Amino acid sequence: xxxxxxxxxxxxxxxxxxxxxxxxxxxxxxxxxxxxxxxxxxxxxxxxxxxxxxxxxxxxxxxxxxxxxxxxxxxxxxxxxxxxxxxxxxxxxxxxxxxxxxxxxxxxxxxxxxxxxxxxxxxxxxxxxxxxxxxxxxxxxxxxxxxxxxxxxxxxxxxxxxxxxxxxxxxxxxxxxxxxxxxxxxxxxxxxxxxxxxxxxxxxxxxxxxxxxxxxxxxxxxxxxxxxxxxxxxxxxxxxxxxxxxxxxxxxxxxxxxxxxxxxxxxxxxxxxxxxxxxxxxxxxxxxxxxxxxxxxxxxxxxxxxxxxxxxxxxxxxxxxxxxxxxxxxxxxxxxxxxxxxxxxxxxxxxxxxxxxxxxxxxxxxxxxxxxxxxxxxxxxxxxxxxxxxxxxxxxxxxxxxxxxxxxxxxxxxxxxxxxxxxxxxxxxxxxxxxxxxxxxxxxxxxxxxxxxxxxxxxxxxxxxxxxxxxxxxxxxxxxxxxxxxxxxxxxxxxxxxxxxxxxxxxxxxxxxxxxxxxxxxxxxxxxxxxxxxxxxxxxxxxxxxxxxxxxxxxxxxxxxxxxxxxxxxxxxxxxxxxxxxxxxxxxxxxxxxxxxxxxxxxxxxxxxxxxxxxxxxxxxxxxxxxxxxxxxxxxxxxxxxxxxxxxxxxxxxxxxxxxxxxxxxxxxxxxxxxxxxxxxxxxxxxxxxxxxxxxxxxxxxxxxxxxxxxxxxxxxxxxxxxxxxxxxxx
Numbered sequence: 001x002x003x004x005x006x007x008x009x010x011x012x013x014x015x016x017x018x019x020x021x022x023x024x025x026x027x028x029x030x031x032x033x034x035x036x037x038x039x040x041x042x043x044x045x046x047x048x049x050x051x052x053x054x055x056x057x058x059x060x061x062x063x064x065x066x067x068x069x070x071x072x073x074x075x076x077x078x079x080x081x082x083x084x085x086x087x088x089x090x091x092x093x094x095x096x097x098x099x100x101x102x103x104x105x106x107x108x109x110x111x112x113x114x115x116x117x118x119x120x121x122x123x124x125x126x127x128x129x130x131x132x133x134x135x136x137x138x139x140x141x142x143x144x145x146x147x148x149x150x151x152x153x154x155x156x157x158x159x160x161x162x163x164x165x166x167x168x169x170x171x172x173x174x175x176x177x178x179x180x181x182x183x184x185x186x187x188x189x190x191x192x193x194x195x196x197x198x199x200x201x202x203x204x205x206x207x208x209x210x211x212x213x214x215x216x217x218x219x220x221x222x223x224x225x226x227x228x229x230x231x232x233x234x235x236x237x238x239x240x241x242x243x244x245x246x247x248x249x250x251x252x253x254x255x256x257x258x259x260x261x262x263x264x265x266x267x268x269x270x271x272x273x274x275x276x277x278x279x280x281x282x283x284x285x286x287x288x289x290x291x292x293x294x295x296x297x298x299x300x301x302x303x304x305x306x307x308x309x310x311x312x313x314x315x316x317x318x319x320x321x322x323x324x325x326x327x328x329x330x331x332x333x334x335x336x337x338x339x340x341x342x343x344x345x346x347x348x349x350x351x352x353x354x355x356x357x358x359x360x361x362x363x364x365x366x367x368x369x370x371x372x373x374x375x376x377x378x379x380x381x382x383x384x385x386x387x388x389x390x391x392x393x394x395x396x397x398x399x400x401x402x403x404x405x406x407x408x409x410x411x412x413x414x415x416x417x418x419x420x421x422x423x424x425x426x427x428x429x430x431x432x433x434x435x436x437x438x439x440x441x442x443x444x445x446x447x448x449x450x451x452x453x454x455x456x457x458x459x460x461x462x463x464x465x466x467x468x469x470x471x472x473x474x475x476x477x478x479x480x481x482x483x484x485x486x487x488x489x490x491x492x493x494x495x496x497x498x499x500x501x502x503x504x505x506x507x508x509x510x511x512x513x514x515x516x517x518x519x520x521x522x523x524x525x526x527x528x529x530x531x532x533x534x535x536x537x538x539x540x541x542x543x544x545x546x547x548x549x550x551x552x553x554x555x556x557x558x559x560x561x562x563x564x565x566x567x568x569x570x571x572x573x574x575x576x577x578x579x580x581x582x583x584x585x586x587x588x589x590x591x592x593x594x595x596x597x598x599x600x601x602x603x604x605x606x607x608x609x610x611x612x613x614x615x616x617x618x619x620x621x622x623x624x625x626x627x628x629x630x631x632x633x634x635x636x637x638x639x640x641x642x643x644x645x646x647x648x649x650x651x652x653x654x655x656x657x658x659x660x661x662x663x664x665x666x667x668x669x670x671x672x673x674x675x676x677x678x679x680x681x682x683x684x685x686x687x688x689x690x691x692x693x694x695x696x697x698x699x700x701x702x703x704x705x706x707x708x709x710x711x712x713x714x715x716x717x718x719x720x721x722x723x724x725x726x727x728x729x730x731x
Contacts, residue, residue, distance in 0.1 A: 004579065006550040009077030011573050011580075013662045015544045016058055016083060018569040020090050021664060023050045025589040025656055027094070031101050037109050038316040039591075042308040044101055048301035051091070052160060055266045056236035059087065059291070063235075063265060075546045075571065088290040099296045102304075113316055114201025117192075117307070120213045123205065127195045131205060134193055135214050142189065143211070145218040148180040154284050155182055159234040159262065162191070162300060164208055165277050166215060168222040180280055181219060183211065191303035194310055202311055206298050226274035229299040232285060235262035267292045268299050318591055323352035323469070324686040328359065328477070332366035333448060335359070336479075339455055340447075344477040345636040347644065348461065349592060350686035353468035356475050357384050359457060363443045364392035370452070371397035373442040373491045376416065377435075378462040385463045386416050390423045399426040401494045403436045428495050430625065434510065436494060437620065438627040439463065439613050442487050454484035458629045460596045460611055471595040472679075474611050476629065476636075483629060490627060509614055509626035514547065517616070517628075520601050520608070521551040527604045528559040535602035537645055539565040541595065542615040543572055549616075556582040565648050566658075567594040569617075575660040585658035588651055590679045598640060599628065609637050643685065647678035654679065 029035060030043035065072070065080035073079050078086065107117065123131060146155045147168065157163055166181035185207060193210065195203040208229045215224055264285035269278060271294040282292060308317075328344055329335030335358075338344070346355050361384065363369045372392055379386055392398050402417045420427045430436035439459040446452050461473030478484065486506040492498040499511065507513040521536065528534035536555060543549065543564060549572045556562055562583045564570065574583045588594050599610040612628030614620040631637050648655075653675035656664035667675065684690030 006553050006579075007075070007546065009073075009075065011553070011576065012075040012077075012546070012549070013571045013573055014076045014078060014083065014086065015074070015569050015571050016054075016087050017090055018544075018571060018662065019054060019058070020087065020094060021662065022568040022587065022589075023047050023054070024094060024097075025587060025664060026050065027097060027101060028656075029589055031105060033109075036316050036318055037106070037113055037115075038308050038311055038313060039318055040109070041106055041304050044098065044106065045302050045304040045308065047098060048304075051094070052233060052302065053236075055091075055233045056159070059084070060235035060263070060265050062087070063263075075549075085290070092290075092293065095293050095295060098301060102297055102301065113313070115203075115307075115311055115313065115316075116201065117204045117206070118195075120205060120209045123195075127198075127203070127205075130196050131193065131210050132214070135210050139189060139207070139211060140214075140217070142186045143183055143218060146182045147219070147222075148182065154180075155184065157182070157184065157232050159236065160231060160300070161185070161187070162208060163230050163232075164211055164215070164227060165230055165273075165281065166219065166222075166227045167225040167274055167277055168219055169225055171221055171223055178225060178276065179222070180277075181222075183215070183218065185211065190306060191300075192306045192310065202313070204307060204310075206303070208299070226277060228270045228273035228277055230267060230269040230273070230281060231299050232264050233266040233268070235265055265291060269294055270299060271296050321349070321683055322687070323349050323354075325352050326355050328355060332362050332368065335362055336445060336447065336453075336455060339477050340453070340479050343480065343633045343636065345631070345633070345639070346475040346477075347596075347639075347682075348468050348473045348475065349470060350472075350682050353465050353475075355477075356457060356459070356463075356468075357388075357465055359477055360385050360441060360463075361388045363445075363455075364388040366445070367395070368447065369396055369443055369445045371399070371444045373399045373401075373440075374463070375401045375403070375436055375438055375440045375494070376413065376463055377403045377437055377439070378467075379412070379416070379464045380466045381412055381415075383416070383463070384465060386419075389425060390419060393420075393423040393425045397426070398424075399428070399491070399495065401428045401430055401436050401491070404429050426495075430494060431497060433623075435619075435624045437613050437624040438490065438508075440487055440490060440627060442484065442491060453479055454481075454488060455479045456484045456487045458483070458487070458611070458627065460613055467593075470591070471593045474596045474598070474640075476611065476631070480632065487627075490625070494625060503627075505630050507610070507612070507628040509620060509624055510622045513614060513626060513628060514545070514621040517599070517621075518547060518551045520599075521548070521555050523603065524560045524601055525551075525555045525558040527602070528555070532604040533602050534558075534560045534604070535600070536560055536562045537565070537598075537600040537649070538563075538616070539594075539596060539598040539645065539648060540615045541567045541597070542569040542617050544569055545616045545618050545621055548621075552583060553579050556580045563649055565594075565645075570658060573660050573662075574658055586649075586651075586655045587658065587664060588648060588655050588678060590654040590677065592679055596644075597628075598645065600641070600645060607637065607641075609640055643682070647681050650676055651678040653677035 026043055027047045030040045030047065062080050062084040066084065070080055110116065146152055148154050162185040164183045164185065168179040168181050170176060189207055191207050192204045193207060195205060212227050215227060264287060267281055267285060267287050269281065326346060329338045363372055372389065374389060389398055389400055400420050402413050404413050404417065417427050439461065441457040443455040444452065445455060457475060457477055459473060459475045461468065461471050482505050486503045489500045489503055490508060502512060507516040524534040524536055543566050552562055552572060560582060564583065564585045566585055566587055570585050572580065572583065572585065574580050574585045597612050597614060601608045609631040610628045611631055612626065614626035614628060620626050631640060652667040654677050656666055658664055681690055
């Protein structure tokens with residue numbers, strides 16, 4: 001038989017189109033009437049935030065490649081021009097659907113719940129007076145109107161700033177040539193004004209509507225012919241010559257400031273804008289028509305976060321979820337003794353992140369702890385983890401590797417890096433050309449028996465207690481000698497570029513992770529060819545690396561059953577006869593952001609499970625320092641298999657199934673408004689009200705699985721509809 005070329009572009013979906021498909025799945029949550037109304041509003045705002053970052057980074061990259069004349073193609077065979085054409089067309093359809101969701105679905109739904117967003121013309125006299133007073137007291141003193149003429153050049157519009165453009169004519173000129181005016185709306189002002197309480201519920205008016213109404217006071221002596229809101233999105237990539245940079249911190253700080261003024265890559269403007277205003281803006285910012293988005297509603301739907309936050313209607317939001325508290329000892333000695341006896345695994349947010357924070361805070365204050373080493377990729381501005389490290393610096397050796405180039409968290413990380421340096425912490429910024437994305441903490445302690453031992457935390461998510469409340473992640477606390485020794489070697493690599501031949505039992509990128517993952521896939525391939533049990537289950541955020549995808553194709557051809565739970569981009573094409581007929585891809589989008597990475601390999605009846613910080617993407621495998629670590633405790637492996645992976649594979653409520661044409665669809669149960677939700681099930685287990693033995697899914701074959709096996713989802717992604725949970729109480 002002729003050997004099939006697995007690098008054929010037909011076998012790869014476009015990664016950027018697939019990212020837009022992911023954002024569409026978030027939009028589907030905004031359109032899902034089974035979700036509480038204000039949560040639907042928040043999902044819509046999230047889609048706008050996601051799209052902003054996509055434009056700032058990905059669309060900007062297309063434009064730069066085109067400008068530089070690049071003819072390189074991706075695995076799918078598309079050039080930058082072809083990608084931009086395909087992506088911009090998909091973006092226009094997506095934006096149109098966003099505004100349909102807002103205008104046709106969410107506004108009527110909110111109105112039924114006595115929450116209304118009004119135009120200025122809809123305000124009664126009392127509300128109009130309130131809006132006018134707010135304008136005069138809060139808005140007007142902060143506005144700077146600009147009229148563009150030879151002595152007043154077009155103002156420098158900052159990235160994503162809300163602006164209002166005016167077409168003006170001097171009253172004394174009669175029918176003279178129109179002028180162009182611009183007002184930038186200060187970011188300190190709320191984007192929605194909540195009007196005084198009324199009998200008909202909660203009412204809001206958008207800030208730009210108020211400004212436009214009273215614009216005549218800004219432009220006295222002018223007749224306002226037309227006005228419209230608009231927003232410019234700019235290139236926000238950081239461009240660093242790290243080899244030539246004396247101080248990475250200063251270089252990143254400078255680039256973050258420059259980001260606000262990068263090249264324009266998108267114009268958002270109201271659909272009814274005067275053509276002369278549109279032409280002027282397009283010419284000023286030198287934008288192609290394909291990157292002009294005329295919207296049927298408020299420019300920048302991110303502003304709807306304010307509506308979600310400011311509306312005092314908890315009945316229209318998810319019911320509060322209280323994570324399971326797991327206390328590891330009552331003091332330092334008992335905590336470290338508990339970890340010596342047995343590894344501790346936590347599944348966030350179902351298990352509270354307080355266990356991780358307490359581990360680090362206790363270590364910071366424990367006089368027996370000699371040193372602490374920590375990586376920080378993303379954290380919050382008031383992080384208890386970072387503050388614990390600052391407090392520890394007076395008493396022990398503290399080393400922190402701060403990743404300054406964490407996208408859109410650079411400013412926060414710069415502030416923490418400077419605070420650490422001022423406190424006497426040894427601060428490193430990782431390795432030249434590589435981002436440090438691994439989630440590691442290493443504690444060296446002299447225990448009461450006089451022995452010096454190492455304790456470690458390894459995780460799949462960031463050291464950010466705020467996001468840990470709604471990101472699903474896994475944490476491991478261990479004093480396993482092999483693992484902690486390898487973590488020590490990773491820190492030596494980060495601080496001194498001291499490479500080891502290997503970091504076993506860890507897989508470390510860019511050193512050996514890609515090679516090791518492919519070797520594990522190939523091992524399953526060999527097992528399948530020899531008739532042995534072979535199975536791969538992977539849960540990640542993205543799969544786009546061609547060598548890994550080709551290894552999965554070979555495994556499928558050999559008969560390995562492969563289930564991929566991929567939240568975001570997946571460029572692998574499932575269901576291709578002779579290529580990927582045994583590969584099944586699903587994505588779960590729900591109340592919590594799926595962020596954990598789990599890698600299960602059947603290994604001929606001796607399963608191995610790895611957790612870690614890396615997705616199967618080139619940037620993770622070759623351009624970052626990442627770590628995957630083995631799960632050794634049988635009880636933890638059992639929990640990952642029967643509680644976590646089994647739930648995700650059985651989800652027929654929030655799961656979407658990827659077809660070979662690159663589109664996702666709901667299982668039949670979800671389309672009927674029913675089905676089993678993995679996140680709901682895991683919340684019930686955390687609350688102590690769920691059935692840990694509940695198996696809501698059918699096996700792929702008639703063969704019954706034992707308790708040590710993972711129950712598989714059906715080939716078409718549809719679950720057992722008997723005894724299903726149809727309530728939304730925990731959603």
